[in-house]
Amino acid sequence: MDYSLAVKLSAELVGTAFLMVFGNGAVANVELKGTKGFHSGWLTIAMGYGFGVMFPVMMFGAVSGAHINPAMTLAQAVVGMFPWGEVLPYILAQLVGAAVGQLIVYATYYPHYRDTQDAEAIFASFSTTDAENSRSNYFLNEFFGTLILVLGALCSLSLPWGMKNPGAASIVVGFIVWGLVTSLGGPTGPGLNPARDLVPRVLHQILPISHKGGSRWNEAWIPVVAPIVGAIVGAVLFRWLFA
Template sequence: MHYSLMTELIAEFIGTALLMVFGNGAVANVELKGTKGFKSGWITIAMGYGFGVMFPVLMFGSVSGAHINPAMTIAQVVVGMFPVSDMLPYIIAQLFGALAGQLIVVATYYPYYKATESADSIFATFSTTDAAQSRTNYFLNEFFGTLILVVGALSCLILPWGAKDPAAASIVVGFIVWGLVTSMGGPTGPGLNPARDLMPRLLHQILPFPNKGSSRWKEAWIPVVAPIAGAIVGAEIFHYFIV
């Protein structure tokens, strides 16, 4: 079934918003003082991001492709798998979806933001940084993490077995994200998605939380550029060596 571009953009908007609600919502549940999930651990966060990708892909994969990530959209354009004319509208929908999803997280956790004294904990519910304060490590982690994500997601969704059973493929993509967050998430979060990092960072800058600390704009280019570069390389690997 063919959908209009507007329908596809709405799907990208909602899908990206859901990613933020499940993913950054899980971080807020773990990091913010007084929540029922406070200090429940990294597995909670990994599950949140895994489901935050799985459900939108299940819901909207057949509508828009469920990119829910500007890096995925750009990479598919570069290798000729997606029309360049739709790239900018998709990215805009994803950016605003990330903004809307983060606003939902803030609204539902607002009392706990006010109760939390740790600036690092507050920032973690919005954006990423490198735990070792190394920009080189930050870039490498986001680059390789996104590369693996893109190769894995495209392999699941486009190869014959996934095309035949898109629901099963969508579930596996969710497990890929879950696995990546548990295995490669320690250094940076991870982001793996420019919209997931940039728009929440903007909100962190604007919103008047006590004890929120710096929005760390000097390093903000890394979780934008590194995922895009990693996604392009991943799409090239898939396009030229797998299909």
């Protein structure tokens, strides 16, 4: 079925919102004081992000492609897999979706944001940073993580087996994210998605949260630029090796 651009953009908006609710919602559950999942661990966060990608891909893969990530949209356009004329509308929809999802997390965890005094815990439920405060390490982890994500997703969804069985391919993509968070997520989070980091950082800046600390704007370019570069390399490798 050929969907209109408006429907595709709605899918990208809702899909990105789902990613934020499941992913950053899991971080809030683990990090914020007094939640029932407080200090439940990294696997809870990894599972949240894995499901946060799996569900939108299953729901909207046949509608919009379920990019839910500006880096994925740009990378596919660079290698000729997506029309340039739809790049900006897709990215805008993804940014709005990220805002909607993060605001849902904020609203549902509001009492726990109010009670939490740890600025790092609060920030973690919005955006990423490097555990060692190393910009080079930050960039490398976001670059390689997104490269693997895009290469794995394109192989799963675009090769014949995935096109024949998109449900199974969607599950694999979710597990790729789950695995990446458990394996390469220690240094930075990870973000792997400019919308998932930039928009929540803006909201962190403006929302009235006590004890929230700074929004770390001096490094905010890294989880935007590194995922875009990594995604493009991943898409180029897919086209070169497998397409």
